[in-house]
Structures are given as structure tokens and as C-alpha cells.
Amino acid sequence: MPSGSVPRINLRTLILLFALLAILATLLNDLYATYRIQRETLVHNSLEANRAYAAKVALTIGQSLGEDLARLAYSARIIGEDFRLEAHRGAEARRLAEQDDSFNTVIVADAQGRIVSSYPTSLSVNGQTLRSKVPLEERRAMISPAFSSLVGNLIVFASQPIWSPEGEYLGLVGGTIYLHKDNALNEIISKHFQQDSSYVYLVDGERHLLFHPDPNRIGEQVGKNPAIDAVLRGESGASPIRSSTGRDMLAGYAAVPHSGWGVISQQPLSVPLDTLCNLMLQVVIGIIPMSLLGLMLLWWAASHISRPLSQLAEYAGQRASEEGIRKVRAWYAEAWSIRRAMIIGALLTQERIGKLNRQALSDPLTGLGNRRVMESALNDWHLLGKxxxxxxxxxxxxxxxxxxxxxxxxxxxxxxxxxxxxQNCRDGDLACRVGGEEFILLLPQTSLAAAAEVAERIRRSLEMTPIPPAGQITLSLGVSHCGAEQADPSKVLDQADHLLYQAKQAGRNRVMAEV
Ligand SMILES: Nc1nc2c(ncn2[C@@H]2O[C@H](COP(=O)(O)OP(=O)(O)OP(=O)(O)O)[C@@H](O)[C@H]2O)c(=O)[nH]1
Structure with a gap:
């Protein structure tokens, strides 16, 4: 006997479980691979877009600054022709300031840094000294970092040296750009402002914000930031960074020519990731109907595959007959082989049981029924009222x-x-050997008279049939009957035995029947 308890899990559940696990693993793997590839693509695209955008903005600002410096150079030449004449300087400063909106103010300073002309005149800075002496010392075209002007505005200052026609250094002419006011610079950046949550800011060589979508941050000095570090080294490119405010960003950056400034265009990493999450959600929602269909197919297939084996297992447990096992639809090779083995097993078992039954119910010497068969038949007839x-x-x-x-x-x-x-019985009669030389013949649906006749026929037949070498053999018989009154079978048997005894007493070789 096999040991241990019956496992609770069945084949269908196992098939379903493993198939589900395989499908889930494949699905998760696909989703993960899709997520990774899409994430890389989105991040790459965002970096590339910001890099290209920063480069474009930097180029435009560079061109604008170049044009500003060119205008200042032209004015420096005009002023240099007659530097001492105040009206001449003032007129050129005014023309320069008014010709477009490049500069919020224009000033002219002498070689010592003293402001000698300015426009608009409402500034009232004539006579004051420039805050930074660098342009005076450098004596070349320059664009300054952001600083606070003499009247308290946050500005950048573009300047050109003024030379006399003889080559004497006379001073400088400069234009200021007010960072908190409308000017050509923020016009350029605002015009290109992107819609997809990317934003651009501009820093000078000292990390001051020259432009930022949040006007309150203009002038702020920005802390450590890999994109700003790179752009201030004059590099252009793109990389994921952590911003100075601690947010993960996808940043493109480019250095602005002529200025030592840098443009950074960046997008929060969360934006493409949110887009990706929505996309993945759409994918998951999209595959749900097919997954449900797949699950149903899986359920059907698991049931279909496991059914023959489950039925065979059930029949094996019940020790079912060979006909029952034959009914199982074994539609694939393994089930067919098992069914075949079970049918052979059932046939062998049936044959063996039949043999054992026959051995248990029949007398081995004569092949007639034994006492157990006789008692069983009598009980059945008694119950049926036969x-x-x-x-x-x-x-x-x-x-x-x-x-x-x-x-x-x-x-x-x-x-x-x-x-x-x-030879002397009918088909339905039952002959049994119940002792050494004692026999019982049961005659269903037979009257006493008919039974007595049968008994007499048997007696005579034996008497007239010598059995060599013993010769003539005789027999004594007692005949009893059980009718509608349905006496207890043992009493009917006792009666027959009693009559047999009387037949023996009366001299043997005779039939004694109830009267
Ligand atoms: N050969 C053989 N003899 C058996 C068998 N079973 C019982 N006997 C014998 O049958 C005999 C029965 O003898 P008894 O009971 O004295 O009866 P009987 O000699 O027939 O005498 P009555 O019945 O009075 O006519 C015994 O000798 C048993 O040994 C058997 O299977 N084979």
C-alpha cells in the first residue's frame, strides 16, 4: 500500500498554475522590457530635445550679443571721432539707446571710469564712477556678469573701448540690459519657451541667473549643478542631473558665444516617466481582454487535458469495471496507454475475482454449488416470496x-x-453438495407433487445407471415444499432432511415427500 495522505492538488490545477506562472512571467518580462526600452527612448529624446533647444537658444543669444557688440563698436568709433564734445557723445548715446530695444540704458565713460554721458538722462549718473574697472583695464569688447547697477538695478553690461583716430584710449561706451525688465534677451528666451514642461534659464560666468521662468529667481546665484559646471567650462551637451533644488532633471546645455554665459534647457524626469506610466497603463488595459480570453482558453485546455486522467484516477480509486474505464475518452497517447493498462488490469482482476468466487461458491469435487450458494438462494427466494x-x-x-x-x-x-x-434438472434448478454424500436440489416455482416427481426420476435414474466399478448405487430422498405461507428456509430444509431420514428408516432407495 502506498503511504502518506492523498495530495490535495490535482492535474488541472497544476497545469493552470504552471501555465499561469509562465504567462505571468512572460507578461511581466515583456512589460518590464517595454518599460525599459521606452524609458531609455523617452529619456534620450528628452535629453536630445533639450540639448538641441539649449544650443539653439545659446546661438540666438550669442548672435544677439554679437550684434549688440557690433552696434557698440560702431558707436565707439563715432564717439571716438570727437570724444571731448559732450553734445556729440550724448547724441550718439541717445541714438544707440533708441535705435532698438537691445539696451535699457547707454553710458559713456572716460579712461578713468568716470561716466561722462548717459541716456536716458533721467538716470543722473553722470560724474559717477563705474563699479567695475575690468572693461577699462581689458580695453576690449566685453560682456559683464550680472551685477547691481549704480541705481540699484540688476544688470549686465556690454561695452566696447573708445579709441581716438590716433589710437589713444579714451574710455568706453556701454549698454546695460536690465534683467528684471523687458529686453531683447528675455524676448529671445521667452519667444522660444517650450510647452512640454521644459524650461530654460540663462546663467552668467559667476552662476547668476540672468533669466529664469520664475522672475523672483533672476539674479540668484545658483549652487552646485553639473549642467552649469559643464556649460561654464564651455561645454555643450546633455545629461540627467539633480538640480540645485534637488529635483531629477533631464538637462541640455550650451555655452553662449562672446559672453561666458550658459543656457540650460531642462525637463523634470518625472514628466517623461509620467507619460511612460500612462502608456504602460494603456498597454496593460489593452491586453486585459486578450488575457481574459487566454485565461479562458487555458482553463478549457487544462480541463480538456486533465479530464481523461482525472476520470481514470477516479475509476482507479473506485476499482471500476472495465466497461466504465472504456467510456473514458482518452484522446492523447499517454491517457490512451493508461486506459489500456487499466482495462487489462480490470479484466485480469475480474477474471481472478470470478475464479475466486467460483472457488468459494462451488464444490471442488463435483462442481455443484456448496452450502453457501444454497443458503443464499433460499434467503433470496424467501425475501422475494418465491x-x-x-x-x-x-x-x-x-x-x-x-x-x-x-x-x-x-x-x-x-x-x-x-x-x-x-441431467435431471431444469435450468433454473439449483443442485448443491452440502455434505460428504449429501445433496440438496432446490426447485423454484415448483409444486410439491412436481418436486416429488423429479425426486423419483432422479432416484430411478441412479438406480438404473450402474457406476463402474461400484455397480448399482441407490439413493434416499426427502421432499419438502415452501408455498405462499413462506416458512423459514431452515425449517423447510429440516423438513426435507427429516423426510430423508424417514426414507432411510423405511429401507432406503425411496422418496418420502410431505403429505
Ligand atoms: N469418497 C468420498 N467419501 C466421502 C466423502 N465425504 C464423505 N465420505 C464418506 O461417506 C461416508 C458416509 O457414511 P455414512 O454417513 O455412514 O452413511 P452411509 O454409509 O451412506 O449410510 P447411510 O447413509 O445410512 O445409507 C463416510 O464413509 C465418509 O467417509 C468424499 O468426499 N469422498
């Missing part, structure tokens, strides 16, 4: 046969009598 007759038989002086001819001849006589008995 009328019957009982003929009890005993061979006369059988001991003498044994004594005279030996036990083997005695057996032969018993077998010959059994054959004779069979």
Missing part, C-alpha cells in the same frame, strides 16, 4: 463403496451422481 421445493438426497451405504473400492472410487461415484443430477 415458492420452491427442496429435495434432500443421501447416497445409500456410501461408506461401503469407500470401504470396498477405495476413496477414489467413492469420489468417482459422487461425480457421476452430480452429472446425473444435472
Amino acid at each position: 415458492p420452491y421445493a427442496v429435495v434432500s438426497m443421501d447416497i445409500d451405504h456410501f461408506k461401503r463403496v469407500n470401504d470396498k473400492y477405495g476413496h477414489a472410487v467413492g469420489d468417482k461415484v459422487l461425480q457421476a451422481f452430480a452429472t446425473l443430477l444435472g
